[in-house]
Amino acid sequence: MNRVRLLVFNAALGVLDYRVPPGMTIEFGSIVMAPLGPRQVLGIVWEPERLNAQEVPESKLRALLDVMPVPSIPERLRRLIEWTADYYCAPLSAVARMALGSMAALRGGGTTTEYRLTGAEPARMTPRRAAALDALQGEQASIRELAELASVSEGVLRGMVGAGLLEPVTVDLDRPYPAAWADFAAPDLSAEQRAAADTFVTAVRDGEFAPFLLDGVTGSGKTECYFEAVAEALQLERQILVLLPEIALTENFLRRFEHRFGVPPLLWHSSLKSSERRRAWRAIVRGEAQVVVGARSALFLPYARLGLIVVDEAHEVSFKQDDGVRYNARDVAVMRAKFESIPVILASATPALESMQLAEAGVYRKLELPSRFGGAQLPDIQILDLRSEAPERGRWLAPRLVEQMKDRLAKGEQSLLFLNRRGYAPLTLCRHCGYRFQCPNCTAWLVEHRFSKRLACHHCGHEVPVPEACPECGTGDCLVACGPGVERIADEVAEILPEARTALVTSDTMNTPEAIGDFVAMAEGRAIDVIIGTQLVTKGYHFPELTLVGVVDADLGLEGGDLRAAERTYQQVAQVAGRAGRGEKPGVVLIQTRHPEAAVIEALANGDRDAFYAAETEARRDAGAPPFGRWAAIIVSSEDQAEALAAARAIGGTAPNLPDMMVLGPAPAPLSLLRGRHRFRLLINARRSAELQKTLREWLAPLEFPRGVRVNIDIDPYSFV
Ligand SMILES: Nc1ncnc2c1ncn2[C@@H]1O[C@H](COP(=O)(O)OP(=O)(O)OP(=O)(O)O)[C@@H](O)[C@H]1O
Ligand SMILES: [Zn+2]
Numbered sequence: 008m009n010r011v012r013l014l015v016f017n018a019a020l021g022v023l024d025y026r027v028p029p030g031m032t033i034e035f036g037s038i039v040m041a042p043l044g045p046r047q048v049l050g051i052v053w054e055p056e057r058l059n060a061q062e063v064p065e066s067k068l069r070a071l072l073d074v075m076p077v078p079s080i081p082e083r084l085r086r087l088i089e090w091t092a093d094y095y096c097a098p099l100s101a102v103a104r105m106a107l108g109s110m111a112a113l114r115g116g117g118t119t120t121e122y123r124l125t126g127a128e129p130a131r132m133t134p135r136r137a138a139a140l141d142a143l144q145g146e147q148a149s150i151r152e153l154a155e156l157a158s159v160s161e162g163v164l165r166g167m168v169g170a171g172l173l174e175p176v177t178v179d180l181d182r183p184y185p186a187a188w189a190d191f192a193a194p195d196l197s198a199e200q201r202a203a204a205d206t207f208v209t210a211v212r213d214g215e216f217a218p219f220l221l222d223g224v225t226g227s228g229k230t231e232c233y234f235e236a237v238a239e240a241l242q243l244e245r246q247i248l249v250l251l252p253e254i255a256l257t258e259n260f261l262r263r264f265e266h267r268f269g270v271p272p273l274l275w276h277s278s279l280k281s282s283e284r285r286r287a288w289r290a291i292v293r294g295e296a297q298v299v300v301g302a303r304s305a306l307f308l309p310y311a312r313l314g315l316i317v318v319d320e321a322h323e324v325s326f327k328q329d330d331g332v333r334y335n336a337r338d339v340a341v342m343r344a345k346f347e348s349i350p351v352i353l354a355s356a357t358p359a360l361e362s363m364q365l366a367e368a369g370v371y372r373k374l375e376l377p378s379r380f381g382g383a384q385l386p387d388i389q390i391l392d393l394r395s396e397a398p399e400r401g402r403w404l405a406p407r408l409v410e411q412m413k414d415r416l417a418k419g420e421q422s423l424l425f426l427n428r429r430g431y432a433p434l435t436l437c438r439h440c441g442y443r444f445q446c447p448n449c450t451a452w453l454v455e456h457r458f459s460k461r462l463a464c465h466h467c468g469h470e471v472p473v474p475e476a477c478p479e480c481g482t483g484d485c486l487v488a489c490g491p492g493v494e495r496i497a498d499e500v501a502e503i504l505p506e507a508r509t510a511l512v513t514s515d516t517m518n519t520p521e522a523i524g525d526f527v528a529m530a531e532g533r534a535i536d537v538i539i540g541t542q543l544v545t546k547g548y549h550f551p552e553l554t555l556v557g558v559v560d561a562d563l564g565l566e567g568g569d570l571r572a573a574e575r576t577y578q579q580v581a582q583v584a585g586r587a588g589r590g591e592k593p594g595v596v597l598i599q600t601r602h603p604e605a606a607v608i609e610a611l612a613n614g615d616r617d618a619f620y621a622a623e624t625e626a627r628r629d630a631g632a633p634p635f636g637r638w639a640a641i642i643v644s645s646e647d648q649a650e651a652l653a654a655a656r657a658i659g660g661t662a663p664n665l666p667d668m669m670v671l672g673p674a675p676a677p678l679s680l681l682r683g684r685h686r687f688r689l690l691i692n693a694r695r696s697a698e699l700q701k702t703l704r705e706w707l708a709p710l711e712f713p714r715g716v717r718v719n720i721d722i723d724p725y726s727f728v
Contacts, residue, residue, distance in 0.1 A: 008023070008034075008052075008138050009025055009026065009027050010024065010026055010027065010065070010068065011024070011025055011027055011033060011039075011043060011052045011055075011071070012024050012053055012054075012055035012058055012060060013025060013049045013051065013052060013053065014050055014053045014058060014099055014100055014103055015041070015048045015049065015097075015100060016042075016048070016049050016050065016100050016103070016104050016107075017051040017100060018098040018100050018101055020043070020048070021058075021060075021098070021099070021100060021177075022058045022059065022060040022070055023041065023043070023048075023050070023060070024055075024060060025039075025041050025068055025069060025071050026065075026068035026069065026070045026071070027070070027071055027190065028070040028071060028215050031071060031074060031466050032074070032623075033052055033071070033074060033076065033153065034052065034055055034079055034392060035052055035053065035079070035082065035085070036050040036051060036052060036079030036080040036082065036084075036085060037051070037074050037075075037079045037080070038051055038052075038074070038075040038077060038107075038113060038473065039051075039052060039071050039072075039073060039074050039075065040071070040072045040073040040074075040075065041069070041071050041072060042069050043071075044074055046073060048115075049075075049107075049110075049652070050086075051080055051103060054080075054085075056199070057089065058099075060692055073340065075113040075115075076113075076114075076115040077112070077113055077115070077292055078291070078292050078293065078309070078311060080103075080106060080309050081171055081309060082310075083346040083347050083348075084106060084307070084309055084346070086346050087307075087339070087342060087343050087346045088102045088103050088106065088307070089340055089427060089648065090185075090342055090346070091307075091332070091334055091342070092332075093334055093700065094334075094700060094721040094722060095332060095334045095720075095722050096700055096703055096704060096722060097332040097333070097334070097720075100509075101332050101568075102307070102332055102334075104123070105304060105306075105307035105332070106307045106308060106309050107179065107288075108284055108285060108287075108288030108289070108308075109281060109284055109285055109288070111281065111285045112284065112285040112288040112289055112537070116179075116180045116181040116289065117180055117182060118177050118178060118179055119177075119178050119180055119282065120149075120151070120175045120176070120177060120178070120549070121147050121148055121149055121175070121176050121178050121282065122147065122148070122149070122150060122153060122164070122168065122173045122174065122175055122176065123143075123146065123147040123173065123174060123176055124140065124143055124144065124146075124172065124173060124174075124176045125171060125172060125477075127171050127172055129167075129170060129172055130169075131522045134164065135163050136167060136172070137169065138157060138158070138159065138567055139157040139159050139163060139164065139205075142156055142157035142158070142171070142270070143156065143157055143173075143631070147176060147178075148280055148282060149281070149282065150164050150165065150168075152280050152281065152282070153173075154448065164363040174672050178282070180282075180285060180286060180289065181286065181289055181290070181293075182286070182486065183271045183290075183295060184270075184273060184290060184295070184297075186270065186297065186298065187241055187268040187269060187272070187297050187298060188241075188268055188269040188270075189238040189239070189241040189242045191267060191268050191269035192266060192267055192268075192269075193235075194231050194239065194267075196231065196232070196235070197228070197380060198230075198686050199376055199377070199378070200227075200228050200231060200232050200376065200380070202374075203221060203232045203374040203375075203376060204231075204232045204233075204235035204236070205235075206219070206372075206374060207219065207232065207233060207235060207236035207239070207350065207352060207366075208235055208236055208238075208239040210236070210351050211236050211239040211240050211243065211245070211314060211672050212239060212243070212351035213350075214245075214314065214348060214349060215348055215349075215350075216344055216345045216347075216348050216349065216350070217344075217349075217350040217351070217372065218341050218344060218345075218350070218351050218353070218365075218370065218371045218372070219351065219352045219353065219371060219372050219373075219374060220321075220353050220355075220358055220362050220363075220365075220371045220372070220373045220374070220521070221233065221352050221353065221354040221355070221374050221376070221401075222355065222356075222358055222363075222366075222373055222374065222375050222376070222680065223354070223356060223374075223375065223376030223377075223581065224356055224376065224378065224379060224385060224582075224585070225356045225379070225385075225581070225585025225586070225589075226380060226383055226549070226585060226589045227356070227376035227378060227379055228376065228380040229319075229354045229355075229356075229376060229379075230263060230319070230354075231267075231319050231380075232376070233319075233354060233615070234264075234267050234268075236266075236315055236317070236350070236459070237249075237298060237315065237317070238268075239700065240314040240315040241268070241297060241298070243314060244312070244657045245312050245313065245314020245315065245349075246291070246294060246296060246298070246299070246311065246312050246313045246314060247297065247298045247299070247313075247314060247315045247316075248295060248298075248299050248300075248301075248305060248306070248310065248313060248315070248316045248317070248318070249298065249299070249300045249301075249316075249317045250300075250301065250302070250303065250305060250306060250316070250317065250318045250319065250326070250336055250337075250340060251270070251300060251301070251302060251320065252302070252319075252320050252323035252325040252326055253302065253323075253325055253543070254276050254278075254302055255514070255517055255543050256320070256546070256547045257274060257276070257300060257301065257520075258523040258524050258527065258611065259523070259527055259547055259548060260300060260319075260547070261274070261300070262301070262524075262527070262670050268298075272297070272298035272299065272300045273287055273290065273291075273296045273297075273298065273299045273300070274287070274299075274300055274301065275287055275291075275299050275300070275301035275302075275304065275305040275308065276301055276302050276305075277302070277304060282429055284529055287299075288308065291308050291309065291310055291311070291320050292308075292309045292310075292311060293311060294310070294311030294312045296310075302325075303326060303328055303334075303336040306336050306340060306343060307341055308393060313343075313347050313349060314349055315349055315351075315352075316340050316343060316344050316349065316350075316351040316378075317351070317352045317354065318336070318337050318340050318351070318352070318353045318354065319354050319355075319419055319547075320354070320355060320546050320547065321337050321353035321354055321355045321358065321359070321362065322355045322358055322362070322578050323358045323546075324571075324575065324725050327723075327725040327726075329721075329725070329726050333719070333720070333721045333722065333724075335723060335725075337353065337359075337362075338723070339413070340353075341353075348671075352480060353371070354409055356581065356582065356585055357577065357578040357581045357582060359574070359614075360574055360620065360623055360624065360627065360633075360634065361633055361634045363620055363624075364624070364634040365634070376528030379589070383588060383590065383591070384559065384588060384591055384593055384594075385585075385588070386556070386584055386585075386587040386588045386593065386594030386595060386596045387595050387596070387611055387612060388584055388595070388596045388598065388614060389595065389596065389597050389598070389599060389606065389612070390411050390548050390598050390603045390612045391405050391407055391408060391420065391597045391598060391599045391600070392397060392600065392601070392603050393405060393599050393600060393601050394601055395488045398560045400486070402499055402597075403491045403495070403496060403499060403560075403693075404496070404499060404500075404557065404559070404597060405597075407597065408557045408597045408599065410690040411555050411557075411595065411597065412500075412503075412504060412507075412537065412555065412557070413503075414539075415536075415555045416504055416507055416536050416555060418504070419533070419552075420550045420552050420553070420554045420555070420592065421530070421533070421535065421536060421537070421550060421553040421554065421555075422536065422538070422553070422554075422555040422556070422557065423537075423538045423544060423553055423555070423556045423557070423583070423587070424496055424500070424537065424538070424539045424540075424556075424557045424559055425540060425541075425542075425544065425556065425557070425558050425559060425579075425583040426491065426492070426496055426539070426541065426559035426560060426563070427495050427541050427542050427563060427564065427579065428491070428492040428541065428563065429454065429456075429465065429492055429493060429494075429513045429514065429515055429541055430454035430455055430456045430457075430463070430465075430489075430492040430493070430494055430515075431454075431455040431456060431457040431486030431488055431491055431492050431494040431495045432454070432455045432489055432490055432491065432495055433452060433454055433489070433490045433491075433492060434452045434454075434488075434489040434490060435452070435453065435455045435462060435473075435487070435488055435489070436486070436487055436489060437477035437479060437480060437482065437485050437486060437487075438482075438485045438486070438487045439459060439477060439480050439482040439485045440477060440480035440482070442478070442479035442480065444462050446464035446466065446467065447469065448464065448466075448467045448469055448680065448681070448682050448683045449464055449466040449467050449678060449680050449681050449682065449709075450677070450678050450679045450680045450681070451464055451465065451466050451678065453469075453471070454472065454492065455492075456494065456515065457494050457495075457498075458494065458515070458516075459515075460472060460473050461473060462532075464690065466678065466681055467682040467683075473486070474486075484611070491559065491560075493511060493539050493540065493541055494511065495511055496539050496559060496612055497509055497511050497539045499536050500539060504536070504537065507536040507537045507592060508534060508535050508536045508537070509535065509536065509537045509538070509539060509541070509627075510526055510529065510535045510537075510538050510540075511531065511539050511540070512538055512539070512540030512543050512544045513540060513541045513543060514541070514543060514598055517543060526531060527548070527664070530550050530553075531550060532550070533552055538553075542579060543584070544580055544586070545582040545583040545586070546583075546585075548586060549589055550586065550589070550644075551589055551590025551591070551703050552590060552591075552592070552595070553586055553587060553588075553589065553590075554588055554592050554593065554594050554595065555587060555594070555595050555596075555597075556583055556584055556586055556587040556594065556595075556596045556597070557596075557599070558580055558583060558584075558596070558598045558599060558600075559599055560599060560600075561576065561580055561598045561599060561600040561608060561611075562574040562600055562602055562605075565602065565605065565607070566577060569725065569726075569727040569728075570632055570633075570638070571725065573605075573606070573607045573623060573626075574605050574623055576610065576621055577607050577610065577623075580598060581616075581684060583596075584596040584598075584611070598611060598612070606619070606622050607619060610622070614715045631692055631694065632692075634677070635695070635722060636692055636693060636694055636695060637692070637693045637694075637695060637697070637699055637723065638690065638691065638692055638693075638723065638724055639690075639691040639693070639699055639703060639721065639722050639723070639724065640665050640688055640689065640690055640691070640718055640720070640721040640722065640724040640727070641658060641684070641688065641689040641691070641703075641707075641719070641721075642676065642686060642687075642688055642717075642719045642721060643655040643658065643687045643689075643716065643717070643718050643719075644681070644684040644685060644686045644687075644716070644717050644719075645672065645684060645685060645690075645713075645715045645716045645717065646683055646684055646685070646715055647685070647715060648685040648717055649714055650683045650700055650715060651684075651686065651687055651716060652673075652685075653685060654712045654713070654716045654718065655672070655673035655675060655687035655688075655689065657710060657712075658673065658689060658706075658707065658710065658718070659672060659673045659689060661706065661710065662706065663702055663705075663706055665697065665702065667693060667694040667696055668691060668692070668693040668694070668697050668699070668702065669691070669692045670689060670690075670691050670694075671689065671690040671691070671692070672687070672688055672689035672690055673687045673688065673689045674687065674688060674689075675687055675688075676688045676728060677727070677728045678728040684717075690727075691703070700722065703720055707720075
């Protein structure tokens with residue numbers, strides 16, 4: 008090759024042609040550095056016929072500068088990147104960027120210097136040194152990262168190096184990870200688990216594309232089953248990717264994995280330290296990382312020898328990314344498996360309707376685990392009608408639920424209260440004038456957080472201290488909290504069960520791996536009587552002494568009426584109910600609701616999952632909703648409301664008139680102001696036969712908008728706000 012076409016990491020530039028200087032060896036997928044004006048730009052060498060670009064005459068081509076000393080992006084990943092960009096109407100370069108680690112990872116191996124405490128006592132102790140000594144126990148990282156960890160300046164740490172309190176350590180960037188043992192602690196599987204596991208093992212051995220839906224009730228041992236497939240892939244020296252919906256779940260997973268395979272897997276997520284990120288990425292591309300566990304972002308990495316993908320809790324909506332490239336990691340995982348010719352396992356106790364449909368249609372092979380492991384029974388689910396069994400005034404827990412909690416406490420068993428609302432109260436107002444605290448940047452109420460004594464916006468992060476007086480009328484001590492959040496439920500539990508040991512589990516309290524680890528250890532060690540949590544505790548956890556689950560407000564998710572409201576409610580309640588009675592003692596679930604007649608609540612009460620899926624399937628079919636029809640959203644935003652509206656109208660005004668596609672809107676988005684941007688939405692409902700993406704691209708391409716306007720396309724949207 009003496010001339011190459013590059014995909015460069017700049018959406019505005021996209022594709023550029025270069026000359027290959029003599030002596031440089033290049034192949035498709037090579038990651039290279041190229042000159043761009045006075046600067047340099049990173050790019051991937053791509054098949055020229057697959058990228059549109061202006062033909063540049065030979066004489067005008069500039070020469071590439073350098074090839075990065077890392078393996079090339081494999082062809083099967085290049086095809087996946089193209090597919091993703093095409094399907095989600097996203098810039099190719101934005102998708103390709105997700106395959107790369109850091110610049111440092113691309114520059115090559117070698118060594119770096121990190122620092123750690125020497126253990127020496129300081130001759131001169133300052134408060135900042137004391138804080139640093141405390142924060143840096145057991146840590147080893149660059150000065151910059153340590154400074155961040157300890158919240159002190161780099162100067163303080165350099166002073167500590169000088170004083171012999173910190174010492175430099177030379178670290179090999181590519182030092183290997185300890186190896187996992189396929190049969191470190193293999194469990195005895197039940198017959199039904201064995202059948203599923205054997206099918207997976209065969210599929211891993213065959214090494215062909217094979218999508219599976221592992222549909223097993225809560226506590227059936229889905230993890231143990233897919234671990235057998237992981238073990239097989241390990242034996243074949245193939246890499247394994249396990250996607251989890253939330254980083255909060257990884258702590259629990261890591262422990263189980265280590266228990267089964269002897270070492271922890273490799274973690275990949277957005278808050279890795281840069282040195283860890285570099286090491287992990289390099290091990291992944293060289294094929295040395297055996298098992299990678301991560302959130303969405305682990306999906307596009309250039310695995311050298313991928314042999315299996317597992318998507319656990321595959322129904323979770325957090326697999327859908329709602330900024331940048333708006334892709335659904337569950338769906339792209341299946342496509343990746345297809346391009347890699349490997350099996351992919353979607354595991355869930357409450358599969359998404361879309362996945363069920365694909366299983367029904369024979370696209371996915373469904374494997375079922377209909378009973379809990381070890382003879383544990385599914386919990387007894389009871390409805391608590393809040394209209395006839397109202398909580399006391401100013402309280403949120405009905406007497407029957409309180410009685411049951413007292414009973415569990417007396418027996419030394421655990422209870423879990425679930426309410427999917429962070430903070431103390433979702434709305435705060437002035438008793439005197441009715442003033443409501445609203446976010447200045449978003450269409451949203453500020454949520455009171457008692458622990459941090461602040462009012463916070465859950466959309467943009469805006470925060471103010473709780474004021475002493477109403478900013479509107481000036482009356483002091485006049486603020487009333489309206490409605491419950493988990494913090495308020497925790498207060499109520501403290502009042503009714505003062506002797507109970509409680510744990511509040513939300514993203515506010517469980518924000519570090521240590522916090523999560525401590526929580527799990529305490530819950531397992533029976534040092535917690537009552538867990539109060541958001542959706543963070545609904546899945547993945549296994550606490551044998553937990554025998555009571557109270558759903559504080561099952562109607563919460565049904566409000567707002569988005570397309571998947573019923574399904575989401577079903578999944579959330581079924582998942583949290585699934586935490587009860589996983590050990591030897593049976594579990595009871597009390598669902599507080601004002602709508603016991605709603606189809607989803609009835610299905611939950613009767614444990615009739617099939618009825619729920621059947622009714623929901625019919626409703627979707629009638630509405631032409633996914634999976635029977637397709638949705639896409641166009642979101643138009645600008646800091647200037649008039650500008651956003653004009654752009655949205657221009658889009659609406661040029662909507663194509665097609666028999667298999669319906670365009671709704673533009674209308675102000677439910678979150679009409681978000682992070683200071685005014686937002687309008689259009690919703691497109693298309694038949695499956697429609698060429699949705701092509702139509703969207705052709706529709707929007709000729710339109711031009713002022714610089715401040717952003718137009719985002721969301722294919723298969725999950726969020727309608
Ligand atoms: N064959 C087995 N041998 C020993 N323990 C098992 C076996 N199968 C499952 N278990 C244990 O039973 C518990 C439940 O299993 P697991 O967490 O895998 O279920 P799950 O199907 O993933 O549940 P959920 O969907 O509720 O998270 C775990 O503690 C697990 O270790
Ligand atoms: Zn806000």
